[in-house]
Amino acid sequence: DAGVIQSPRHEVTEMGQEVTLRCKPISGHNSLFWYRQTMMRGLELLIYFNNNVPIDDSGMPEDRFSAKMPNASFSTLKIQPSEPRDSAVYFCASSRAGTGGLDEQFFGPGTRLTVL
Amino acid sequence: AQSVTQLDSQVPVFEEAPVELRCNYSSSVSVYLFWYVQYPNQGLQLLLKYLSGSTLVESINGFEAEFNKSQTSFHLRKPSVHISDTAEYFCAVCRGGSQGNLIFGKGTKLSVKP
Numbered sequence A: 001d002a003g004v005i006q007s008p009r010h011e012v013t014e015m016g017q018e019v020t021l022r023c024k025p026i027s028g029h030n031s032l033f034w035y036r037q038t039m040m041r042g043l044e045l046l047i048y049f050n051n052n053v054p055i056d057d058s059g060m061p062e063d064r065f066s067a068k069m070p071n072a073s074f075s076t077l078k079i080q081p082s083e084p085r086d087s088a089v090y091f092c093a094s095s096r097a098g099t100g101g102l103d104e105q106f107f108g109p110g111t112r113l114t115v116l
Numbered sequence B: 001a002q003s004v005t006q007l008d009s010q011v012p013v014f015e016e017a018p019v020e021l022r023c024n025y026s027s028s029v030s031v032y033l034f035w036y037v038q039y040p041n042q043g044l045q046l047l048l049k050y051l052s053g054s055t056l057v058e059s060i061n062g063f064e065a066e067f068n069k070s071q072t073s074f075h076l077r078k079p080s081v082h083i084s085d086t087a088e089y090f091c092a093v094c095r096g097g098s099q100g101n102l103i104f105g106k107g108t109k110l111s112v113k114p
Helices: none
Strands: A005-007 A010-013 A019-024 A031-038 A042-050 A053-056 A065-071 A074-079 A088-095 A111-115 B003-005 B010-014 B019-021 B024-026 B031-038 B044-050 B056-058 B064-068 B073-078 B087-095 B108-113
Touching (some): A005 A088, A010 A019, A019 A088, A019 A111, A031 A074, A042 A065, A042 A074, B003 B087, B010 B019, B019 B108, B024 B073, B031 B073, B044 B056, B044 B064, B044 B073
Parallel strands (some): B010 B108
Antiparallel strands (some): A005 A019, A019 A074, A031 A088, A042 A053, A065 A074, A088 A111, B003 B024, B031 B044, B056 B064, B064 B073, B087 B108
């Protein structure tokens, strides 16, 4: 298995531009998580899906952030418009966990976003 | 609300020395505990986890952690570290009965020097 795939690996954009981060979870996994990692705040859960349905989006910083999971093999995290304070590494993770499950989360390599 | 505190942001040690990375959690309900490791420019990987049963859990590369309910701790230890153990280590907690979302500590950077 190729593991969790994220694209792009690096993104540099200018303030105000739209940014779309993509994630392909491991086949057969039914939970998907988006995290943000910064020096100041550490690793934060933004949103997670179970069976393609958003379960908890309380970590999404504001309305500029949105996430979708149109099918079991693809998810996007969109920032519009982007701001310099959004600069961070964004990780996608997937697991087999369903409701009450605690299977290991497998992380992708991350997308390093720089907003100028 | 749950929280995880990793008391040391950086831990420098010499090769073959023992190391302990500290983790304390706060939760009023039963929890499940995890240690993840992040090597440079990579995503996180599960190192070990405590769900139930024996309070001492081990990883395949010589790390171990002990769940101590009275002290609300889950410290990570290794009796003899290698250069290749240089990485950032994250403690995480998942509340019992939840759907698997983890609360992570801020991480401890372990730097092993020759």
